[in-house]
Amino acid sequence: MFLSSQRCICILIIYTLTPASVETKEKHVLFIMADDLRTTLGCYGDPLVKTPNIDQLASKSQVFLNAYAQQAVCGPSRTSMLTSRRPDTTRLYDFYSYWRVNAGNYTTLPQYFKSQGYNTMSVGKVFHPGIASNFTDDYPYSWSVPPYHPPSFRYEKEKMCKGEDGALHANLLCAVNVTEQPGGTLPDLESTAEAIRLLRGRSDDAPFFLAVGFHKPHIPFRIPQSMVLNRKRVECTLRVGDEILPQVEEFKYLRGLVRE
Ligand SMILES: *[C@@H]1O[C@H](CO)[C@@H](O)[C@H](O)[C@H]1NC(C)=O
Numbered sequence: 674m675f676l677s678s679q680r681c682i683c684i685l686i687i688y689t690l691t692p693a694s695v696e697t698k699e700k701h702v703l704f705i706m707a708d709d710l711r712t713t714l715g716c717y718g719d720p721l722v723k724t725p726n727i728d729q730l731a732s733k734s735q736v737f738l739n740a741y742a743q744q745a746v747c748g749p750s751r752t753s754m755l756t757s758r759r760p761d762t763t764r765l766y767d768f769y770s771y772w773r774v775n776a777g778n779y780t781t782l783p784q785y786f787k788s789q790g791y792n793t794m795s796v797g798k799v800f801h802p803g804i805a806s807n808f809t810d811d812y813p814y815s816w817s818v819p820p821y822h823p824p825s826f827r828y829e830k831e832k833m834c835k836g837e838d839g840a841l842h843a844n845l846l847c848a849v850n851v852t853e854q855p856g857g858t859l860p861d862l863e864s865t866a867e868a869i870r871l872l873r874g875r876s877d878d879a880p881f882f883l884a885v886g887f888h889k890p891h892i893p894f895r896i897p898q899s900m901v902l903n904r905k906r907v908e909c910t911l912r913v914g915d916e917i918l919p920q921v922e923e924f925k926y927l928r929g930l931v932r933e
């Protein structure tokens with residue numbers, strides 16, 4: 674199942690898995706969010722982007738084609754979706770308020786699953802961090818265990834991009850050699866590893882609701898070099914609404930990385 678907001682937060686995928694145990698009749702839920710991802714995806718008919726894994730999942734899923742943005746920023750959109758209330762109701766339009774105190778003590782989606790005996794877990798960016806979720810990602814109301822955050826996220830705004838001069842810069846766009854990054858990893862790789870660890874380590878005593886929030890494609894675009902090196906030619910297209918602007922030959926940040 675897909676829902677998606679147009680501009681600001683996320684594509685959300687709820688994927689139910691049949692539990693291994695015959696004891697539990699409830700389905701497990703894997704709930705995936707991606708920050709700033711919109712419907713610019715193969716499964717929505719986009720002719721340019723390459724999204725083979727999402728397309729494969731979509732091919733076996735119900736894809737919802739009416740996509741809306743609750744609010745053109747992250748925090749209130751997440752609050753809206755996770756409390757099942759529009760911003761008109763929460764009256765939260767920025768990042769600086771916790772709904773339980775400033776809107777209403779609303780039950781969240783994971784909280785509901787938790788109240789029904791589910792083991793609820795949060796990995797990465799699910800609730801908007803900081804005061805918007807009371808600096809706890811709404812734990813313990815929403816989650817059975819403390820939420821996980823990828824440790825390497827702390828480098829996201831630091832100078833991590835090697836420039837042509839060999840020095841490190843804080844670029845908006847940069848393809849990095851992952852093994853040279855601190856800890857040899859990137860935040861979304863850590864979140865994926867943690868999600869897999871939780872899935873493998875689960876017990877069949879209770880059904881689970883596992884929320885996995887990816888930080889990409891939110892800026893900065895610190896991405897694995899391998900994602901661009903395996904393309905012979907990177908064509909960059911700028912688009913305003915439905916209008917495709919004249920082709921941009923090359924992004925500076927890719928120079929030297931792309932082998933023609
Ligand atoms: C908010 O709701 C939770 C249960 O959903 C409850 O434990 C808590 O006491 C409530 N807080 C207030 C201030 O009503």
Ligand SMILES: *[C@@H]1O[C@H](CO)[C@@H](O)[C@H](O)[C@H]1NC(C)=O
Pocket residue numbers: 773774807
């Ligand atoms: C927010 O967090 C603080 C500190 O952890 C806690 O004392 C307070 O009860 C929390 N607010 C709500 C509404 O649960």
Ligand SMILES: *[C@@H]1O[C@H](CO)[C@@H](O)[C@H](O)[C@H]1NC(C)=O
Pocket residue numbers: 850851852853898
């Ligand atoms: C990435 O960095 C490692 C360690 O410095 C190096 O061995 C490897 O060749 C680099 N990979 C590429 C594609 O540059």
